Amino acid sequence: MPQQPSVFMIGWEYPPHNSGGLGVACQGMTEALASAGHHINFTLPYQFAGSVGHMSVHASPDPTVRKSQAQSPPWNAYSASSSIQQVSLRAAFVSGVDTLPQADLEHHVESYAQRVQKIAHSQSFDVIHAHDWLSFPAAMAVHADTGKPLVTHIHSTEYDRIPGGNGSSYIMQAEQRGMQAATHVIAVSEYTRQILIKQYGINPTKISVVHNGIAPHSTQVAQAQFAGRKPMVAFMGRITGQKGVHQFLEVAKRVTTILPEALFVIAGNGDLYHNVLLHNAAAGLSAHVLFAGFVRDRQKQQLLSRADVFIMPSLSEPFGLVALEAAQHNTPVIISKNSGVAEVLPSATQLDYWDTDKMSEAVLSLLKDREAAQLQIASQQRDLSHVTWQNSIEKLGSVYKRALLGTHG
Amino acid sequence: MAKVCWYFHLHQPFRLAAQDVFSLGKNHEYFSADNAVIFQKVVKKSYLPMLTLLLELCQAHPQFVCALSLTGVFLEQASEYAPEVLVLLQQLVATGQVELLAETYHHTLASLYSTQEFNVQVHHHLQLLDQLFAYTPTVFRNTELIYQNEIGSMVAQLGFIGLLTEAVPRYLDGREKTRLYRSVGDEALPLLLKQAELSDDIAFRFSDKQWSQYPLTAQTYLEWLDNYRDDELINLFMDFETFGEHQWADTGIFSFFQSLNEMLIANKAAQLVTPSMVLTPLTKKQRCDLPVYDVPEPISWADVDRDITAWIENSMQQDALKQLYALEKIITTLPRSSSAKGSVTAKHIELLSLWRNLQTSDHFYYMCTKWAADGDVHAYFSPYQDPYEAYRNFCIALRDLSDRVKQ
Numbered sequence: 128m129p130q131q132p133s134v135f136m137i138g139w140e141y142p143p144h145n146s147g148g149l150g151v152a153c154q155g156m157t158e159a160l161a162s163a164g165h166h167i168n169f170t171l172p173y174q175f176a177g178s179v180g181h182m183s184v185h186a187s188p189d190p191t192v193r194k195s196q197a198q199s200p201p202w203n204a205y206s207a208s209s210s211i212q213q214v215s216l217r218a219a220f221v222s223g224v225d226t227l228p229q230a231d232l233e234h235h236v237e238s239y240a241q242r243v244q245k246i247a248h249s250q251s252f253d254v255i256h257a258h259d260w261l262s263f264p265a266a267m268a269v270h271a272d273t274g275k276p277l278v279t280h281i282h283s284t285e286y287d288r289i290p291g292g293n294g295s296s297y298i299m300q301a302e303q304r305g306m307q308a309a310t311h312v313i314a315v316s317e318y319t320r321q322i323l324i325k326q327y328g329i330n331p332t333k334i335s336v337v338h339n340g341i342a343p344h345s346t347q348v349a350q351a352q353f354a355g356r357k358p359m360v361a362f363m364g365r366i367t368g369q370k371g372v373h374q375f376l377e378v379a380k381r382v383t384t385i386l387p388e389a390l391f392v393i394a395g396n397g398d399l400y401h402n403v404l405l406h407n408a409a410a411g412l413s414a415h416v417l418f419a420g421f422v423r424d425r426q427k428q429q430l431l432s433r434a435d436v437f438i439m440p441s442l443s444e445p446f447g448l449v450a451l452e453a454a455q456h457n458t459p460v461i462i463s464k465n466s467g468v469a470e471v472l473p474s475a476t477q478l479d480y481w482d483t484d485k486m487s488e489a490v491l492s493l494l495k496d497r498e499a500a501q502l503q504i505a506s507q508q509r510d511l512s513h514v515t516w517q518n519s520i521e522k523l524g525s526v527y528k529r530a531l532l533g534t535h536g
Numbered sequence: 537m538a539k540v541c542w543y544f545h546l547h548q549p550f551r552l553a554a555q556d557v558f559s560l561g562k563n564h565e566y567f568s569a570d571n572a573v574i575f576q577k578v579v580k581k582s583y584l585p586m587l588t589l590l591l592e593l594c595q596a597h598p599q600f601v602c603a604l605s606l607t608g609v610f611l612e613q614a615s616e617y618a619p620e621v622l623v624l625l626q627q628l629v630a631t632g633q634v635e636l637l638a639e640t641y642h643h644t645l646a647s648l649y650s651t652q653e654f655n656v657q658v659h660h661h662l663q664l665l666d667q668l669f670a671y672t673p674t675v676f677r678n679t680e681l682i683y684q685n686e687i688g689s690m691v692a693q694l695g696f697i698g699l700l701t702e703a704v705p706r707y708l709d710g711r712e713k714t715r716l717y718r719s720v721g722d723e724a725l726p727l728l729l730k731q732a733e734l735s736d737d738i739a740f741r742f743s744d745k746q747w748s749q750y751p752l753t754a755q756t757y758l759e760w761l762d763n764y765r766d767d768e769l770i771n772l773f774m775d776f777e778t779f780g781e782h783q784w785a786d787t788g789i790f791s792f793f794q795s796l797n798e799m800l801i802a803n804k805a806a807q808l809v810t811p812s813m814v815l816t817p818l819t820k821k822q823r824c825d826l827p828v829y830d831v832p833e834p835i836s837w838a839d840v841d842r843d844i845t846a847w848i849e850n851s852m853q854q855d856a857l858k859q860l861y862a863l864e865k866i867i868t869t870l871p872r873s874s875s876a877k878g879s880v881t882a883k884h885i886e887l888l889s890l891w892r893n894l895q896t897s898d899h900f901y902y903m904c905t906k907w908a909a910d911g912d913v914h915a916y917f918s919p920y921q922d923p924y925e926a927y928r929n930f931c932i933a934l935r936d937l938s939d940r941v942k943q
Contacts, residue, residue, distance in 0.1 A: 354560040354561045400924070404924050408852040408854065413855040413931045414931065414935045418931075430557075
């Protein structure tokens with residue numbers, strides 16, 4: 128095996144202290160990279176409690192932050208569970224710069240950049256790989272110090288998180304600067320690549336698409352039996368405007384009018400949670416749509432496998448790993464056309480997120496026509512066979528090579 | 537001095553356990569094991585000392601009388617968790633100086649949702665009082681003293697001679713609250729109205745150090761009572777748990793109550809009465825001649841506005857109640873469909889009991905999102921971190937029951 132480029136990777140979260148897609152993606156990606164022979168230094172902005180054998184983790188908690196808080200990411204960018212730190216990031220993502228404690232945000236990001244710079248001094252590597260805007264200032268500093276090629280990886284943009292382009296201009300600028308400084312940019316999907324081109328004005332030739340892979344799931348998961356044989360439709364994700372949870376309620380209303388025994392389950396938490404509960408009640412859905420709270424591990428698998436249909440009606444979804452997980456659990460998936468995962472899961476039912484009429488028809492036909500549902504499940508499984516981290520890091524390897532060539536002129 | 541009528545309300549709900557979507561359909565337990573712990577805590581702080589004090593007053597003074605309302609769900613928990621409370625209550629009733637009032641067994645809002653269900657629940661409560669105390673009440677108090685004109689008709693049709701409710705200024709229209717009124721319509725049901733200021737002086741303000749009258753002595757309170765004319769009736773209605781639980785023993789609430797009653801009894805001009813003592817002597821003509829208390833929209837004794845928004849205001853409360861009562865038709869007609877003989881099956885009894893325990897008004901009170909002056913009171917009583925969790929949790933139990941009923 129030829130010598131593979133050594134990677135200095137700047138992260139923000141990693142399992143078990145992850146709140147969503149970014150941590151999971153970093154795990155799958157680094158494991159596959161390590162198997163392919165890449166040496167990886169991986170930095171984290173908090174005390175890392177896990178144990179990792181495939182790479183060197185450089186946990187670097189903010190010395191000014193209290194110990195208990197330094198055990199997890201300063202803000203969980205992709206979650207909305209109830210800790211105080213997460214509230215501040217949620218505020219950041221939702222309210223923009225007007226109300227957010229921006230000084231805090233900048234402090235954390237800048238302080239991380241300085242710590243990462245120091246770590247980089249004592250390591251040797253060929254390429255810098257940074258995940259999402261929170262790590263970009265650190266990446267740019269190391270890039271400036273070392274002159275090594277910089278690959279910035281976009282898993283999610285402010286434009287997705289705050290629909291309508293009303294997100295934080297501070298964050299959007301951080302995203303844009305990181306991409307401009309980069310030798311090469313990776314988008315998690317062609318859908319995201321188009322956003323980077325149209326909304327951020329990034330040169331299209333500089334952006335490559337590397338879809339996430341998914342780890343094959345163990346078949347040991349006990350078949351979850353709950354709620355009898357009632358037809359069940361599930362939503363799983365942050366309860367925010369981005370995720371289309373109100374569209375899910377509209378579908379629930381239409382479907383249960385025709386099929387009153389159908390049960391809709393919403394798993395997740397987020398800034399629209401209370402609003403959605405009130406809306407759910409006002410729509411008369413109290414006994415039709417139940418809220419499971421934030422689920423993980425076994426319960427997450429139980430819900431994905433028990434559901435008869437899974438819907439991801441996001442207004443804008445850079446990737447959408449959870450749709451792949453639902454497909455893995457042999458559940459037919461309905462996804463928004465505005466999603467990256469649609470590119471790797473073509474067998475999923477793909478609809479406009481706003482077209483709740485069609486979405487309701489699709490749910491009803493999947494619930495009633497079990498043969499059609501079985502066909503979709505089988506096709507989804509065929510799609511999944513291509514969605515491996517092995518395939519992803521082959522593309523990633525080419526990006527590294529291209530970046531290395533780019534800097535060498 | 538006016539007549540004084542004491543009435544105390546004893547109630548503990550079956551609070552829900554934490555519900556779990558993943559347990560749906562597994563006949564899991566709806567109600568919390570904490571109920572026993574909470575009940576026993578209140579037994580120690582309030583039920584035992586206050587019931588003992590009432591018994592001592594009854595035994596020492598034949599003139600001492602009071603009225604109690606005991607919800608069915610309170611009595612069930614007393615039987616199970618603190619039989620000594622039941623024994624004390626039986627001793628009290630046996631003195632003949634304590635009047636028991638009728639109400640809905642499960643402390644529900646059925647009066648606003650279903651006359652048929654309301655009648656059934658009142659009947660169940662009557663049966664329970666007969667069984668435990670060999671007692672038949674003649675006067676009615678609705679859950680949280682909720683009242684409107686239609687409820688007056690419903691209660692009159694059940695044969696009760698009167699009803700207790702709140703004096704709400706917007707319907708009293710400047711008239712005194714210290715006299716008898718009657719319902720609108722031909723039934724002319726006599727109504728006893730709560731004297732809110734004097735009742736709340738004890739129930740809410742007694743231990744408030746910011747209150748200008750703190751610390752309140754029995755002597756001062758007696759002077760306030762003495763301001764009323766002989767033909768007036770002062771209705772002092774409050775939660776029984778005021779004594780020892782809302783107002784702890786160290787506030788002096790027990791000795792205040794004891795001294796006040798001893799002074800009242802010693803005062804020849806004063807007279808303690810119960811609702812039926814006031815209402816039984818009334819002739820039909822006297823009843824019809826009473827001034828009318830016209831209440832077109834529901835009132836209650838709760839919160840600043842004395843309306844029903846503590847239980848039915850936001851969409852969560854409205855829909856939870858609507859969906860729960862939507863089960864009535866199917867759940868009450870189950871035996872005919874599930875059993876050829878038409879007998880009530882054990883499963884049906886269990887489902888009805890679950891359904892009625894879910895109707896207890898406290899579940900909807902916990903979902904209240906009013907956070908002005910009333911928010912503190914709501915938070916004090918709620919086992920949930922917030923009203924949204926109360927709704928989320930309730931809906932899972934509601935769905936589970938709904939699925940079982942429709943099986």
